[in-house]
Amino acid sequence: MTILVSEVGPRDGLQSIKRPMPTEAKIRWIQALAAAGLREIEVGSFVNPKLLPQMADAPEVVAAARQIPGLTVLALAPNLKGVQRAAEAGAHKITMPVSASEAHSKANINMTCEQALAEVGRACRFRDGLPAGQRPEVEIGISTAFGCTIQGLVSEDWVIEMAVRLAREGADSVGLSDGVGYGNPAQVKRLFRRLHAELGDKAGGAHLHNTRGQGLANVVAALEVGVTTFDASQGGIGGCPYSPGATGNIVTEDLVWMLEAMGLDTGVDLDKLADARTVLEEALPAEPIYGYLPDVGAEKGFRYAARGPAPEGTGKAERGTPACEVVA
Amino acid sequence: MTILVSEVGPRDGLQSIKRPMPTEAKIRWIQALAAAGLREIEVGSFVNPKLLPQMADAPEVVAAARQIPGLTVLALAPNLKGVQRAAEAGAHKITMPVSASEAHSKANINMTCEQALAEVGRACRFRDGLPAGQRPEVEIGISTAFGCTIQGLVSEDWVIEMAVRLAREGADSVGLSDGVGYGNPAQVKRLFRRLHAELGDKAGGAHLHNTRGQGLANVVAALEVGVTTFDASQGGIGGCPYSPGATGNIVTEDLVWMLEAMGLDTGVDLDKLADARTVLEEALPAEPIYGYLPDVGAEKGFRYAARGPAPEGTGKAERGTPACEVVA
Numbered sequence: 001m002t003i004l005v006s007e008v009g010p011r012d013g014l015q016s017i018k019r020p021m022p023t024e025a026k027i028r029w030i031q032a033l034a035a036a037g038l039r040e041i042e043v044g045s046f047v048n049p050k051l052l053p054q055m056a057d058a059p060e061v062v063a064a065a066r067q068i069p070g071l072t073v074l075a076l077a078p079n080l081k082g083v084q085r086a087a088e089a090g091a092h093k094i095t096m097p098v099s100a101s102e103a104h105s106k107a108n109i110n111m112t113c114e115q116a117l118a119e120v121g122r123a124c125r126f127r128d129g130l131p132a133g134q135r136p137e138v139e140i141g142i143s144t145a146f147g148c149t150i151q152g153l154v155s156e157d158w159v160i161e162m163a164v165r166l167a168r169e170g171a172d173s174v175g176l177s178d179g180v181g182y183g184n185p186a187q188v189k190r191l192f193r194r195l196h197a198e199l200g201d202k203a204g205g206a207h208l209h210n211t212r213g214q215g216l217a218n219v220v221a222a223l224e225v226g227v228t229t230f231d232a233s234q235g236g237i238g239g240c241p242y243s244p245g246a247t248g249n250i251v252t253e254d255l256v257w258m259l260e261a262m263g264l265d266t267g268v269d270l271d272k273l274a275d276a277r278t279v280l281e282e283a284l285p286a287e288p289i290y291g292y293l294p295d296v297g298a299e300k301g302f303r304y305a306a307r308g309p310a311p312e313g314t315g316k317a318e319r320g321t322p323a324c325e326v327v328a
Numbered sequence: 329m330t331i332l333v334s335e336v337g338p339r340d341g342l343q344s345i346k347r348p349m350p351t352e353a354k355i356r357w358i359q360a361l362a363a364a365g366l367r368e369i370e371v372g373s374f375v376n377p378k379l380l381p382q383m384a385d386a387p388e389v390v391a392a393a394r395q396i397p398g399l400t401v402l403a404l405a406p407n408l409k410g411v412q413r414a415a416e417a418g419a420h421k422i423t424m425p426v427s428a429s430e431a432h433s434k435a436n437i438n439m440t441c442e443q444a445l446a447e448v449g450r451a452c453r454f455r456d457g458l459p460a461g462q463r464p465e466v467e468i469g470i471s472t473a474f475g476c477t478i479q480g481l482v483s484e485d486w487v488i489e490m491a492v493r494l495a496r497e498g499a500d501s502v503g504l505s506d507g508v509g510y511g512n513p514a515q516v517k518r519l520f521r522r523l524h525a526e527l528g529d530k531a532g533g534a535h536l537h538n539t540r541g542q543g544l545a546n547v548v549a550a551l552e553v554g555v556t557t558f559d560a561s562q563g564g565i566g567g568c569p570y571s572p573g574a575t576g577n578i579v580t581e582d583l584v585w586m587l588e589a590m591g592l593d594t595g596v597d598l599d600k601l602a603d604a605r606t607v608l609e610e611a612l613p614a615e616p617i618y619g620y621l622p623d624v625g626a627e628k629g630f631r632y633a634a635r636g637p638a639p640e641g642t643g644k645a646e647r648g649t650p651a652c653e654v655v656a
Contacts, residue, residue: 213620
């Protein structure tokens with residue numbers, strides 16, 4: 001079985017880091033990520049550059065990423081205007097965040113939930129009017145689907161109702177997003193099961209954070225009910241700037257290791273992923289970068305799902321640390 | 329549904345920390361853990377005190393722990409002699425580690441797998457000969473059940489065969505242990521499903537490490553196939569001394585949060601668990617202590633499975649950090 005790991009570091013990660021990464025470094029990092037086998041990368045955000053100067057170079061980054069053979073270039077756009085700019089830049093796929101929490105929707109994109117639903121409709125109609133061959137896919141991530149830091153609980157019925165309406169508005173897929181790390185495995189299973197039942201093949205992927213250490217646990221729960229696309233960011237960058245101990249997105253390295261060890265083919269090479277991590281570390285020397293696998297490497301006996309046995313320490317930048325012993 | 333979280337920090341955690349924790353501090357920590365609602369605690373190890381001076385006070389610690397009402401006092405013993413000492417000290421339950429890896433068995437307890445199986449038989453017969461009311465339960469954790477740092481792959485058929493033979497030798501329960509963090513969720517599901525099929529109600533719990541960030545993911549996998557007992561250590565202490573980034577056991581705080589959020593009753597209070605963490609931190613000021621929940625607390629809207637709603641920040645020693653916002 002094949003799983004799509006959608007790398008969101010260059011967007012979700014970098015937008016939460018105040019100091020912009022130079023455009024040239026972003027492009028080198030994206031190239032290294034693609035070289036590691038990541039087939040889809042969210043490369044930037046078409047928001048107001050005054051609000052997020054880190055993302056001001058999104059058009060150049062999209063253009064450069066489009067030169068990478070076989071890569072699906074994804075960009076985020078919060079509204080019609082952003083979708084128009086992202087389409088013009090040549091993004092293959094555009095993701096629009098829509099909040100299930102009314103309070104979060106207003107705080108995040110200054111729209112009510114109803115206004116955001118209507119905006120998605122407008123964006124899809126704009127997309128439908130583009131010439132054939134230039135129409136990006138529109139993918140929605142319903143954010144705060146598992147709870148909201150402002151309003152707390154979010155109605156699961158409302159999340160599913162939104163998903164159905166978003167699909168009707170023309171979205172190609174609708175996934176569920178836990179950008180604040182509120183979700184737990186029981187909830188993830190329940191909501192994705194309902195999403196699949198209602199949306200069929202328009203049911204999208206999972207965007208999960210690791211705020212309470214539960215990120216990969218939620219992945220396992222989502223796999224149980226048929227989710228096959230997972231967002232992740234290299235080094236777990238992105239997430240909450242106010243909680244120092246709280247990593248953000250699930251860590252691409254750890255996710256890829258776990259999926260491959262489970263026999264699920266990601267197409268990603270862990271050693272080349274470690275090379276990409278070096279590019280990231282050199283470009284952002286002062287930023288904390290997370291992940292377990294990069295410290296310890298793959299275990300003795302590790303096999304890639306499709307490619308078979310790999311050496312011990314696979315995925316670790318510097319191999320050779322002694323193996324760990326247990327004492328009775 | 330009820331889950332038993334078996335706290336192993338005072339044994340598995342402290343044995344891997346060179347500087348012994350003073351007996352008095354151990355007892356205060358164990359009391360604080362029990363006050364938080366942990367109903368079973370592995371309080372020490374009856375090994376040769378020359379090899380592990382950290383555990384030399386096991387008899388005193390067992391005696392003190394027995395004074396705590398309602399607590400099941402668990403101790404580790406690697407061989408018959410240790411079992412005799414643990415029983416004499418008054419442990420309610422004795423856990424014997426038996427390695428499925430021949431190489432690890434020799435390195436860890438200086439016995440072949442066959443010798444270890446026979447030793448369990450001798451220990452169970454010794455236990456059966458004790459006066460009624462003084463017979464401790466004998467619980468086995470099959471270590472390296474998911475792979476071994478020395479020999480790599482371990483045969484799953486052999487793990488299950490050992491489990492069956494250990495039950496026949498008289499063990500009350502046989503669980504599976506991943507003390508090196510090699511296990512992945514697919515493997516955990518597969519092995520525990522087989523264990524349950526073969527052993528029925530003698531199938532024991534899961535001892536999982538978080539070496540590759542997969543600890544809670546493996547818990548979810550184990551829950552899927554009916555495992556209801558999980559070892560964990562406060563602050564994730566214990567594990568591999570050679571890999572600085574590699575935490576050891578799954579973190580009690582994160583596990584309890586996840587289970588409760590999933591609607592599974594652990595009986596543990598996260599705020600009192602934070603108090604116990606303070607005791608640990610003060611007793612071991614120089615040691616790294618892990619966990620996500622202690623940094624961020626429970627989410628807005630969090631409910632205990634059995635006791636209902638709890639305030640935001642539950643489980644966090646210092647509340648009040650601003651909630652995290654997401655940016656479009």
